[in-house]
Amino acid sequence: MKKNIIAIFIVLASVVSCNLDKYPYSEVAADEYVKDAKTVNNLVIGAYNGLYDVLYNEWAMTELRTDNVRMRVNNSTAQDTKLIEELDQLVAGDANAWIQNYWDKCYMVVNRANSVLASLNVVDDPTLKAQYEGEARVLRAWMYFNLVRLWGPVFIVKTKTGAEEARHMQRAPSEDVWAFIEEDLTAVTDGKLLPVKMADEDLGRIDLIAAKAMLAKVYMTAYKPGDTKYSAASDLLSEVLAACGNPATGADLVPYADIFDTSKEMNAEIILAVRYRSGKLGIGSPFTTLYAPINNAGNVAVGAPKHYNYPSDNIISAFNANPGDKRKDVCLKESYYNKTTGATVDGSGGRYCNKFIDPAMVSEWDAENDFPIIRLADVMLLKAEALNELGGPTAEALTLLNAVRQRAGIPDYTAEEVGSIYAFRQAVREERRLELAFENQHFFDLLRWGTLVSTINDYLASEPFYGNYNYTVNPIEQWQTMLPIPVSVLNINKTVAQNPGY
Amino acid sequence: MYKFRLLALSLALLPLALAAQNRTVRGVVTDDEGPLIGASVMIKGTNSGTATDLDGRYSLQVPSSSTVLIFSCIGYVTEERSVGKSTDIDVRLKIDDNLLDDAVVVGYGTQSKSHLTGSISKVEGGGLIDIPVSDVAVALQGQVAGLTITNTTSEVGVLPSIRVRGTGSISADSSPLIIVDGYPVPDGLSTVNASDIRSIEILKDAASAAIYGSRAANGVIMISTKSGKADEPHYSVKVYQGMKYAYQLHDLLTATEYLKLQEYEESVGGPAAKAQDRAAAWVEQNIGATDWQREGLRDFAGITNAQFSVSGGRKTMRYYTSVSYTQDQGIMLQNQVNKLSMRTRFDVDLSPRVKFGYNISANYSRTERPRNNFIDFYRTPSFLPVEHNEWTTALTGYSGFARGSHFNNITTPTGPADEYGNPTWDKGSPFSSANNNPKSVMENTERWSESFGGLANAYLEVTLAKGLVFKSSNGFNLRYSPSYTYEKLNALKDDTPSSATFYSTLYSDLLSENTLNYNLTRARHKLDLLAGYTIEKTRVQRVALSGTGFPTDDIHTLNAATVFSLAASNNGNNAGTGTFRYPDKMLESVLSRATYSYADKYLLSASLRLDRSSLFTKGNRNAWFPSVSAGWRLSQEPWMQHIDWINTLKLRASYGVTGNNNVNYYSALEVLNGANYATGKGNGSLVSGTANTSTTLANSDITWEQTDEFNAGLDLSVLRSRITLGVDVYYSITRALLFEQPTQSFTGFTKYWNNIGRVRNSGVEIQLNTVNYNTKRFTWTTDLNFSLSRNMLLEIGGEREVITQGERNENYIARVGEPLIQYYGYKTEGVWNSTAEISANPHFATDQPGGLRIVDTNKDGLLTSEDRVALGNPYPDFTYGITNTFKMGKFDLSFLIQGVQGITVFNGDVYYNESHKYNTAYLKDRWVSETHPGNGKVPYGKTGTDMLLTDYPLQDGSYVCLRNVVMGYTFNAKDLHNKLGGLRVYLTGSNLAYLWSGDYKGVNPESRMTSGVYSSPMISGYQRGGFPVTSTLTLGVDVKF
Secondary structure (H helix, E strand, C coil), X not given: CHHHHHHHHHHHHHHCCCCCCCCCCCCEXXXXXXXXXXXXXXXXXXXXXXXXXXXXXXXXXXXXXXXXXXXXXXXXXXXXXHXXXXXXXXXXXXXXXXXXXXXHHHHHHHHHHHHHHHHHHHCCCHHHHHHHHHHHHHHHHHHHHHHHHHHCCXXXXXXXXXXXXXXCCCCXXXXXXXXXXXXXXXXXXXXXXXXXXCCXXXXXXXXXXXXXXHHHHHHHHCCCCCCCHHHHHHHHHHHHHHHCCCCCXXXXXXXXXXXXXXXXXXXXXXXXXXXXXXXXXXXCECHHHHHCCCCCCCCCCCCXXXXXXEECHHHHXXXXXXXXCHHHHHXXXXXXXXXXXXXXXXXXXXXEECCCCCCCCCCCCCECCCEEEXXXXXXXXXXXXXXXXXXXXXXXXXXXXXXXXXXXXXXXXXXXXXXXXXXXXXXXXXXXXXHXXXXXXXXXXXXXXXXXXXXXXXXXXXXXXXXXXXXXXXCCCHHHHCCCCCHHHHXXXXXXXXXXXX | CHHHHHHHHHHHHHXXXXXXXXXXXXXXXXXXXXXXXXXXXXXXXXXXXXXXXXXXXXXXEECCCCCEEEEECXXXXXXXXXXXXXXXXCEECXXXXXXXCCEEEECCEEEEHHHCCCCEEEEEHHHCCCCCCCCHHHHCCCCCCCEEEECCCCCCCXXXXXXXXXXXXXXXXXXXXXXXXXXXXXXXXXXXXXXXXXXXEEECCHHHHHHHHHHCCCCEEEEEECCCCCCCCEEEEEEEEXXXXXXXXXXXXXXXXXXXXXXXXXXXXXXXXXXXXXXXXXXXXHHCCCCHHHHCECCCEEEEEEEEEEEEEXXXXXXXXXEEEXXXXXXXXXXXXXXXXXXXXEEEEEECCEEEEEEEEEEEEEEECCCCCCHHHHCCCXXXXXXXXXXXXXXXXXXXXXXXXXXXXXXECCCXXXXXXXXXXXXECCCCCCEECHHHXXXXXEEEEEEEEEEEXXXXXXXXXXXXXXXXXXXXXXXXXXXXXXXXXXXXXXXXXXXXXXXXXXXXXXXXXXXXXXXXXXXXXXXXXXXEEEEEEEEEEEEEEEEECXXXXXXXXXXXXXXXXXXXXXXXXXXXXXXXXXXXXXXXXXXXXEEEEECCCEEEEEEEEEEEECCCCHHHCEEEXXXXXXXXXXXXXXXXXXXXXXXXXXXXXXXXXXXXXXXXXXXXXXXXXXXXXXXXXXXXXXXXXXXXXXXXXXXXCCCCEEEEEXXXXXXXXXXXXXXXXXXXXXXXXXXXXXXXXXXXXXXXXXEEEEECCEEEEEEEEEXXXXXXXXXXXXXXXXXXXXXXXXXXXXXXXXXXXXXXXXXXXXXXXXXXXXXXXXXXXXXXXXXXXXXXXXXXXXXXXXXXXXXXXXXXXXXXXXXXHHHCEECCCCCCCEEEEEEEEEEECCEEEEEEEEEEECXXXXXXXXXXXHHHHCEHHHHCCECCXXXXXXXXXXXXXXXXXXXXXXXXXXXXXXXXXXXXXXXXXXEECXXXXXXXXXXXXXXXXXXXXXXXXXXXXXCCCCXXXXXHHHCCCCCCCEECCCCCCEEEEEXXXXXXC
C-alpha cells in the first residue's frame, strides 16, 4: 500500500513538472534577442518608431509657441485646453504634461538609438554595421538638437543607463550638448557611415544627404559671432543642394501643393521626413485628427478632431500681403463647406491648419501624411541666409530666395529691394516663416535669430484674441523662451537645476 | 467540582423520579436544516434515554412531570426541557458556533477554535444566505472586524474591493488570497454560491497566513463549501425575488430654475445671466424639462434567485450537490448579471484507511455594464430632450437623438428688449457638447463580459499508520472570460466609426498539493505535525482584437468589421489591442507546521514555508516564510476554575512573515515588442521593428515583498458564554516594498519596480457578541465588530516624499513618517470676495473674486507651489458593524448597521463644468458678488484657481447605513403536517437607510470610480460621479423536504 502511495505521489509531482526559467514566453527577452544584422535592423526600425511619439507632441513645443498658431477659443475651462493655453502664451509650468511627454519621448528615442549602438558588434557586414551606426547616431543627434534648443543644458545619455545611476546624474552644459551633437553628426558625415541615397525599399530612412543637412542646420543654429560655422554650414548646404540638382528657379522644384500630397510622398523636395502609413497599422499620422475643425461632421475629416494648431490672424495677414500666394491655401483654410446643411462654416469654427489634413482618412488618428523634417526649400533658404550673413546678398542668395517665391506664385524680389544685408535678412526670414508654416520650424528659427521675444510680444499685443481672455495675457521675457525642466526630474533629484525663471 | 455537584443533585432526585408514574413523551428533534438523526435524548440524572430515528423522531418513557430531558447532538448546543404536562416535545437544536471546540479551517487543515493561537475570524455560511446579492463579498460587508469590503461602484457584476487589515502595499496588489476548499481561486468570493458555503475563515494575522507564504501578505480568505452527511437525501429549494431603487439622486435645477437663479444673482450684483442660459430656458419652456438622472435608471430593477440542493449519504459515502441561478440587475440601464453555478462534492471511505473525494464546480456568468458613467446623466442639462420632437427639429434641423451641438447657434427670442419692450432675437448655443447624449450612447453601444469557469479537485487520503495521514490533492481551475464592446456608427459622437473590441482571458491553474500529517497524543501532550510539497502552474493567456467599419448595425460581431487593427492608440504605439500575451508563472513550495499543546492549556505552533517563483530572476527566487505563535488558556488553570462567571479566557500572541508577489511579468525582465515604421517608395509600406515599448525599466534585482507581523489577542467568554469578547491588536512592517518608482525619464523609461520602502500597519479589532435576552419565547443577541487601523510610510526609496498625479490634475503624496497616501495640494480659506482683497493678499495671477482663496501656508507672502501641503488621507478612522438578532417563537428579525467613520473622499465632480453647474449642492450659499458673498465658502462656478489642486473637492465620506434587515417566519414540519420538512418565508431589505455627512456632495460615499487607465495604487480615494447607492427589498421562500 505504502509503495503504491509513493508511486502516485511521484507521478503527480512529475505531471506538474517544474522549470522556473522559461516563463514568460510571449515576449522576447531583450538580452537574448540581438544576435544578427536582421535583429539589429529591427532595433533601428524600432528607434524610428519612437519618432511618432516625439512628433505627436512637437507642435505644442514649437509652432504653438509662435505667432503662427494659437488656440481656437479663449476662456475655456476644459483641462486639456488649459495646458495648451499655457504653452500658447509661453507661461507653461514644469508640471505641464505636454512638456513632460515631449521630454520623455525624445529620450525614449535616444535610448532606442543607444540600444542599437550597443548591439552593433553582432553585425558582420561592415556596410550594414556602418549604416545602422549612422542612423542611430543621427537619430540621437536629432533628439539632442531638439532638447538643447528647448531646454538648454540637458542630460547626456550615451549608453543604457540604470535607474540608480540616473538618479545622480546632472545636466550637462549646453556647450557639451552641442559638442555631442556635432560629434555624432560629423562622425556620420566624415566617416560616410550612411549611403548617399537609400535603396527604394528603405526610402524614408536617414541617408547621408539628410545627415549633412541636419549638421548644416546645427551649425546655423549654434552660430556665434566670430565663429566659422556659417561657412561650414554654407559648404554643407552646397553639397546638399548639389545632390538635389542645384535648383535655380521655381520650375526646378516640385509644385508646393505636391510636396504634401499623400499620393506623391517622398517627392524630390523631401530630404528627411517622419513617415506615416494609414490603414490601421498603428503607424498612421495623428495630425489630421489633431488639427481638423471640431464638430466638422465629416466634412473635413472623420472622427472627433481636436482643432489644435489653429492658424492665427497674424499669419493669415502675412499670407494676404502677397495676393495669389499658392502656399496659403495649402497651409490653412478659413472655412469649409458642410455638405449636410449646405452652409459654409466660417469664423472660429471654420478656420484650421490644412497642411497635414488627409481628406481620405478612414478612421481617426490614422492619416497618411508624412511629416517633413528637412526639405529642399528649407535648405535653399538656409543657404541664402548663410550667404547673406557671410557676405551680404549675393546673386546666388537672391536666386535661391526667388526660386522659392516663384514656386509660390508671388513676384521675385529685385536686387534693389533686398540690397542690404538687413533687407535681405528680413526678406529671407519672412519667406521661411510662410514657406515652412506649421512645419515646426518657426519657433526654432525665431530662437536662432534672437527675435523670439519681440516677435511674440508684438503678436500677443496685436492679435485681438488675447485681449479677450478674462485675465491679462502678459508679454513674455527672455527666460520664457526656454521650457522648464519637467517637475518629475526635479522630484527625483532635487539638486538638478531648474531653468531660470521657473 | 461542578460535575460533582450535578451528580449529587441527580442522586438526590433519583428516588423521587423512581417514585413517579411512567408515561410516554414523543417528539421531533430538528436543526435549521431539518430532522436530526441519532440525536440523544436523555433523562437528566440517569443513564436512560434514546436516540432519534431517521425522521428525527423519538419516544421515551419518563418517570414524572418533573423529569428534565437533555437533548444533545455533537456540534449542537445541548438543550434541557422539563417535561411538565406535555406529551409532545419538539426541539430545534442550534448549531453550536460558540462551542469552543468548534473546528476552524486553517491552511492545509483544521484546528479546534479553543486551541487557535492566531487571529482567524469565522463567518458561518448560514448568516449570508438571506442577503440578496450576486456576490458573496458584498454580503460580508460589515460582518467581520478587520475585513473591509467596499462597493466601489453600485453596478452589479463589478467585484468590490476587499482588504484584510488595511493596506499593506502601495504598488503591488493589496487583494487577499482567496482559497476555496483548499484551492486558490482569485475570484472565489464571486463565483461560489452563498448557500453552498459552510463557513468562511479569514486568516488575518501573519502567523496564520504564513503557511501560504508569498501570497499571503494581504491576508487569506478561506471558503469551505458544504458536504453531505450520512443520511437520507435532504432537498432544499430556495427562491427569492427583489426589487431595487436608487437611494438618493442629485438635486439638480432645471434650465428654467437655473435661469431664475442667474437673474436673481444678477439683481444682487452677480454676473449677468448668460445668453446660453436664456436660450436653454427658452427651449425648455417650449418642450418641457428632461430628468436625465431618471433617464439613466431602470424603471424597475430586480434580483431573482432560484436554487436547489440535495445532500445525503450512506455509511461510507456522502454527497452534496447544488444548482443555482441568479439574475441581478443594477439600477442603471444596461447593467445586469446572470449567473449559473453548479457544485458537486463527493466523499467516500474506500476502506477504513483510505478516503477519496472530489469537488467539482462549474459556473457561468454574463455581465452587462453601461458604456457611460452616471456622471454623463447628471451633467446633461434638462433642456436637452432625449430625442428631437417636431418643435426641436424645426428649430435645429436635426431629428433622432438630440445632441448638445445640434443646438449650436440657435436663434431664440431671448435678446434684450427692443423699444417696444419685446424681446429681440438672439443667437445662442446653450450646450455645445460634441458628445451624443448619454441615453443615445447607451442605446447604441453594448458592453458585456462572460465567464465560463470550471474547477475540479480530487483528493486521496491514506492513513499510513496510527496518527499518520498522507493526503494528495490535485486539481485544475480553468476560466475563460471573453469580453466585448461594440459601438454603432456615430454612437459616441457624430462621425465616430462603428467599432468593436474583443478581449479574452484564459486563466488556467494546475495545482498539486501533497501533505503528510502526523498526530500524536501522549498523556497531556498533543502534537500535530504537517509537511507538504505543492506546485502550482498558472497561465494567463490574453488576446485582444479590435475592428472598425461595420457595414451594417445589424451585425455586431467582429466578423463583420472591415478593418482590423493592430493598434488603437493615437501615437503609433501598438499597445493595447491586436495583442496576444501568454505569460506563465510557476510557484513551487515546501511547507511545514508543528502544533503542540500541553494539558490543553499551553499552546504552541510554528510553521515554515519555502516558496520559489518564476516571476523573479534566478538569484531572487527563493523566500522563507516562518511563523510562531503561542496561546495560554488561563481558564483551564486550576486557580481559575472557581471563578464561575468566566467560562473561557485565552491569551494569544503570534509573529509571522508573509509575502506579496503581485507584480507583473515585465518588472524583472526586459522584453521587446513590435515597434514598426513605414519606408519605401510612394506611401511606403510597413516594416517591422522591435523596441522595448514599455514605460517601465526592467529591474532584475527585485524580489518578494515581505511583511512581518505581530499579533496579540484575547478571547474571553463570561456569564455562561452570554458575553464573548475577542480582541486583537497587531503591528506589522512591510519591508522590501514592491514599489513602482518613478525614474529619470532620460533613461528612456518613466518608472521601474524596486524593493524599496517600508510601511507600518497597526490596528485593533474587537468582536463582541452578547446574548441580551434569552428565554424560551424570545431571544435577542447582538454582535458587534469594530476595527481601527493606521498605516505609516517609513521609507520610500530614500525619498522624503513621492508625489503622484491622479486621474486629473489632483495630486497625492506619499511622505515618510505620515500615512501611506495623502491628498496633496493647496489649502483654501473660503473664496476671494473682491479684487481689492486679492491684491492686498498673496494670490495667484489668475485669481478672481468668487474663486478659491489659497492659504499662503509657508507665509512667504507669495503663492507658489511651495504652499502645497498634505490635505488628509483616504483611510477611515474606524469601521464598525452591529448586528442585532431577535427571535420570537417562529419569527426572527435581524438587522446589520454598518459604518465607516472619518474617511475623506476626493469628489472629482468639480472637474467638470456641467456636473456642478445645475447641482444645488454647489449653488447653495455660493459667492455671487461682493455684497452677496454667500457663506464665503462656496466658489462661483469654476472661477479662479483650479479646484482640483486644492482641498475644496475633499469631502467627508463617513457613512452609517442599515445594511441589511432580515425578517423571517419559519414553519416546522409539524406546522406543515409533515408534508414538507420545513418552510421559511422571509423579507429582507438592503440599504433602506443610508446616512452620510452633510459635507459630502455626491450620492454614494462608497463610490471610487475612476477612468480605469489612470488608476494607480498611489491614487486612492478619488471618486468620479459614481452611481447612486442601491436599496433593495426582497421576498424569499426556502422549502425543505
